[in-house]
Amino acid sequence: MDPQHFISSGIIELYMAGIASEEEVRELEAAMAQFPAVAAEVEAYRRNMEEYIRLQGRTPEADIKTSLFNKINNEPNLQEGEPVPDQHLQQPKVVSMQETKSLSWKWLATAAAVLLVGSLVLNYVFFNRYKEFREYKDKYQSLLVSQNSILSKSNLYKTRLEQMQESMEIIQDPKVLKVPMPGTKAFPEALATVFWNPQSQEVYLKVNKLPEPTTDKQYQLWAIVDGKPVDMGVFEMGDTASLLQKMKVTGKAQMFAVTLEKKGGALQPTMEQMYVAGKIPG
Amino acid sequence: MEYAATYTEAELVQGLKDRDQKIFSYLYDHYSPALYGVIVKVLNDDSAAGDVLQDVFLKIWRHLDRYDESKGRLFTWMLNIARNTAIDILRSKSHKLEQKIQNLTDDVHLVNNGLSTVQPSTDYLGFSRILEKLTKEQRTLIDLAYYKGCTQEEISRVMEIPLGTVKTRMRNAITQLRNILNK
Numbered sequence: 285m286d287p288q289h290f291i292s293s294g295i296i297e298l299y300m301a302g303i304a305s306e307e308e309v310r311e312l313e314a315a316m317a318q319f320p321a322v323a324a325e326v327e328a329y330r331r332n333m334e335e336y337i338r339l340q341g342r343t344p345e346a347d348i349k350t351s352l353f354n355k356i357n358n359e360p361n362l363q364e365g366e367p368v369p370d371q372h373l374q375q376p377k378v379v380s381m382q383e384t385k386s387l388s389w390k391w392l393a394t395a396a397a398v399l400l401v402g403s404l405v406l407n408y409v410f411f412n413r414y415k416e417f418r419e420y421k422d423k424y425q426s427l428l429v430s431q432n433s434i435l436s437k438s439n440l441y442k443t444r445l446e447q448m449q450e451s452m453e454i455i456q457d458p459k460v461l462k463v464p465m466p467g468t469k470a471f472p473e474a475l476a477t478v479f480w481n482p483q484s485q486e487v488y489l490k491v492n493k494l495p496e497p498t499t500d501k502q503y504q505l506w507a508i509v510d511g512k513p514v515d516m517g518v519f520e521m522g523d524t525a526s527l528l529q530k531m532k533v534t535g536k537a538q539m540f541a542v543t544l545e546k547k548g549g550a551l552q553p554t555m556e557q558m559y560v561a562g563k564i565p566g
Numbered sequence: 567m568e569y570a571a572t573y574t575e576a577e578l579v580q581g582l583k584d585r586d587q588k589i590f591s592y593l594y595d596h597y598s599p600a601l602y603g604v605i606v607k608v609l610n611d612d613s614a615a616g617d618v619l620q621d622v623f624l625k626i627w628r629h630l631d632r633y634d635e636s637k638g639r640l641f642t643w644m645l646n647i648a649r650n651t652a653i654d655i656l657r658s659k660s661h662k663l664e665q666k667i668q669n670l671t672d673d674v675h676l677v678n679n680g681l682s683t684v685q686p687s688t689d690y691l692g693f694s695r696i697l698e699k700l701t702k703e704q705r706t707l708i709d710l711a712y713y714k715g716c717t718q719e720e721i722s723r724v725m726e727i728p729l730g731t732v733k734t735r736m737r738n739a740i741t742q743l744r745n746i747l748n749k
Binding site for chain 1: 587590591594595598599600601602603604606607615616619620623624627641642645693696707708711712715716717718721732733736737739740741743744747748
């Protein structure tokens, strides 16, 4: 039903007189809530009805007021306004335009408050998530770094292990001769070892103890073959010194010796700079 | 009592909520004639009406916290308390319907005016203007429904008119009342 139809239906007049049926009252109250025009029309009727009543007013006797105020002042429970259920105090549902306005305002305020609270809660939740995420990101990055370092260390160990295994295989090979080279008189502390496989002619050097040379010098291994020194190559010191270093090959040798030469090696050994030397056993 | 100022409805409500007796006194002076008029019309009994009026104002004083401005004006709320309280008393007396409505059409207002100790309404002239333009039947219809709380069936029986025409005649009466007041 549209508002105009409602206004002309006659229900408002019956409602004002107080003889509308329950169903009609329900319909009208729904219409008042829905259409401000209907609410305004009901309010206009109500004002007319109240004017009609007011015009029939009569001034009560003065002692009624005196008695009323005596009661209010002398009965403490009345002053406190104790709650007593009374159906007469129930207000009829009157939806005026003003109420619609304030209602929507209240709804808006409530909705805004709810949204604000919701947003605050979400802010809190998301901020916490963000903080967690940031922590995880940091942790992830540090894990990544440590994993990389572990990986590189692990690679390093792997390489070392392989080199060690290789060295072990060489050393354990029964065909390989171990030639210890103790220090000479000039360098009694020095010590190095040659592992030589006469069949494959491979020669490996192990530095046991040699002083670190200056950067312009290098140690050089010599094989003494039939009384003549044969160049077996220069070798590295530093970290590499702990490993077996593969030298040049030779199928024949009676003795091995190490001299300190200029970087890159020399054609003839400098005998004064001979650190270690050892004869092939047997 | 005299008052330097009149109050808006919002000021009245706030004053009453603050238990301001000066405001309550103003409220009484301002609204007791209308409420008393309703009670007298419902009960047709001047001596009982005074007690009921006092009861009604006590209810207003005690239960103002239950008044909700968003649901209607203060006067509407007070009128409903007065009307409902009086109609309840009328019904509790278990009078027959015919007794309840006795003298309804003999206008108490006019009959008693000047004869009893009750002071005349300040709006006597205004009301006479309405009386001239409403038929006696229209006044009876409105008064039976509003002041006696009669149903359509009761109105039909008392006024001896068909039930089906009660609605139509009531609409006409209220519309006529509205036209008079809006002139």
